[in-house]
Amino acid sequence: MASHITSNSSSQETPTPVHDIVDAQTTNCCIVGGGPAGAVLALLLARQGIPVMLLEAHKDFDRDFRGDTIHPSVMEIMEELGLADRLLQLPHAKIQQMRIRTPETTVTLADFSHLKTRYSYIMILPQVKFLEFITAEAQKYPNFQLVMGANVQELIEEDGVVKGVRYRGHGGWHEVRAILTVGADGRHSRLRQLGGFASIQTSPPMDVLWFRLPKRPEDPEGAMGRIGRGHILVMLDRGEQWQIAYLIPKGGYQEIRATGMEALRKSIVEVVPELQDRIEHLQNWSQIAFLSVESSRLVRWYRLGLLLIGDAAHVMSPVGGVGINYAIQDAVVAANVLSQPLKQGRVELRHLAKVQRQRELPTRVIQAFQAFMQQRIAARVLSSNQQFQLPPWLRLPWLRDLLARLIAYGIFPAHVTT
Incomplete structure (x- = not known):
C-alpha cells in the first residue's frame, strides 16, 4: 500500500500574536480534547494529585455516531481504577461474536466469549455517557479543571519549547501555561497542525x-x-x-x-x-x-513540552472498532510514564519518547491488520458486482480466537501502574 509523508512544519517560528487576554492560568498538564484519550488521561493524573486542565472545544460531549465500542482492554483498565462495576450499571449492549454473512454462508470472524477475562465481550455504550462518567469521576479531585467551549487556537512557544495554549471562548481569549501540553483532539487535531507534525498516510479503499x-x-x-x-x-x-x-x-x-x-x-x-x-x-x-475513512500515524508524537495521543497521533480505520481502546491505552501509558516527571515539574524529551516507544508498535500492528482486511475483503467486494466468496482462511477455528484477542487487547495491552 502506498504511503507518503506530509508535514506542516516551518523552518522559522511565527511571531506570537498579541491578544487581549481575559485571564491567564497555570497548571502542570493542559490536555486539549475531551474525547476518551483526554478524559481518561485527565482522570489518571488527577488521581495522582497532579494539577490538570482539560479543554474541550464543544459545549457538551454529545456528538452522533462517535465510536461506542469499549473492549475488554478498557474494561480491565476500568477495573484497575475501581470503576468497572459502576460503568456496567449504565444501559449498554454486549457483543460476544463478530460474524460475516453472505447469501451462502455465515462465518464467525472473532469470538470474544473464549477470552480469559471477566469482560469477554465488547460493550456498546454511547460515547457521551462514557465521557460524562469519566469526567464526573475526575471532578471529585480538586486539582482537576474541565473547561467546555474552549476553542484552542494557538500554541505558546518560547525558545522552541511549547509552554501551553491560547484558546477562545467564554468572552474572549484565555491563556493556559503548562509544564506539558497534551493534544488529544482527535482525527482533525488542531494541535497536530499547529505543532507541524509529519504523518505517514495510507489510502483506505x-x-x-x-x-x-x-x-x-x-x-x-x-x-x-x-x-x-x-x-x-x-x-x-x-x-x-x-x-x-x-x-x-472511496470518494x-x-x-x-x-x-x-x-x-x-x-x-x-x-x-x-x-x-x-x-x-x-x-x-x-x-x-x-x-x-471519510482515514488511516495515518505520526512519525514523531512529541516535541519538547507537547505530546499527541489517540487519533491526534494515529488516525484509525473503523475496522474492528478499536480506535477508542487504543486512545485510552495511550492515555494509560502516558500517565504511567509522565506522572512522576509532572510531579517533579520537569518533563524531558526522553519521557515523551518513552510514551511513543511503548505505543507505536501496537498501533502499527493493528493498522497493518486493518489494512489487510480492507484490501483482502472490502476493496474486492466494493470493486465488483459479482458475489464475493469468503476466503477459506477465514474459516480456520483458531483464527476466531486469535482475532478476538487482537481486537480485544492488541499485542501489548496497557495497565495502570501509577
Whole structure:
C-alpha cells in the first residue's frame, strides 16, 4: 500500500500574536480534547494529585455516531481504577461474536466469549455517557479543571519549547501555561497542525455511511457483517436499534447522493432483506452521517513540552472498532510514564519518547491488520458486482480466537501502574 509523508512544519517560528487576554492560568498538564484519550488521561493524573486542565472545544460531549465500542482492554483498565462495576450499571449492549454473512454462508470472524477475562465481550455504550462518567469521576479531585467551549487556537512557544495554549471562548481569549501540553483532539487535531507534525498516510479503499434502524425482538444479537454484490453492511446491536455502517467505495459519496434516497434504500435491502420492513424509517440525508475513512500515524508524537495521543497521533480505520481502546491505552501509558516527571515539574524529551516507544508498535500492528482486511475483503467486494466468496482462511477455528484477542487487547495491552 502506498504511503507518503506530509508535514506542516516551518523552518522559522511565527511571531506570537498579541491578544487581549481575559485571564491567564497555570497548571502542570493542559490536555486539549475531551474525547476518551483526554478524559481518561485527565482522570489518571488527577488521581495522582497532579494539577490538570482539560479543554474541550464543544459545549457538551454529545456528538452522533462517535465510536461506542469499549473492549475488554478498557474494561480491565476500568477495573484497575475501581470503576468497572459502576460503568456496567449504565444501559449498554454486549457483543460476544463478530460474524460475516453472505447469501451462502455465515462465518464467525472473532469470538470474544473464549477470552480469559471477566469482560469477554465488547460493550456498546454511547460515547457521551462514557465521557460524562469519566469526567464526573475526575471532578471529585480538586486539582482537576474541565473547561467546555474552549476553542484552542494557538500554541505558546518560547525558545522552541511549547509552554501551553491560547484558546477562545467564554468572552474572549484565555491563556493556559503548562509544564506539558497534551493534544488529544482527535482525527482533525488542531494541535497536530499547529505543532507541524509529519504523518505517514495510507489510502483506505472505502468510506462509510452511518445510520440507525429499529431492532426487532426476533433479530439476532451482537455484531454482523453482511456482504452482497458490490456492497458491505455492518450491523451493531444497540439494544432497541441497529447502528449500521454501510461501506461505499472511496470518494463515492456524491455519486450515491445523486442517485437518491430510494436507490440507497433499495441497495441496503438487497444486502439485508430482513430490513425491508423498516427501511422506510430512513427518510432523508440528515439521518445519515458520512465518515471519510482515514488511516495515518505520526512519525514523531512529541516535541519538547507537547505530546499527541489517540487519533491526534494515529488516525484509525473503523475496522474492528478499536480506535477508542487504543486512545485510552495511550492515555494509560502516558500517565504511567509522565506522572512522576509532572510531579517533579520537569518533563524531558526522553519521557515523551518513552510514551511513543511503548505505543507505536501496537498501533502499527493493528493498522497493518486493518489494512489487510480492507484490501483482502472490502476493496474486492466494493470493486465488483459479482458475489464475493469468503476466503477459506477465514474459516480456520483458531483464527476466531486469535482475532478476538487482537481486537480485544492488541499485542501489548496497557495497565495502570501509577
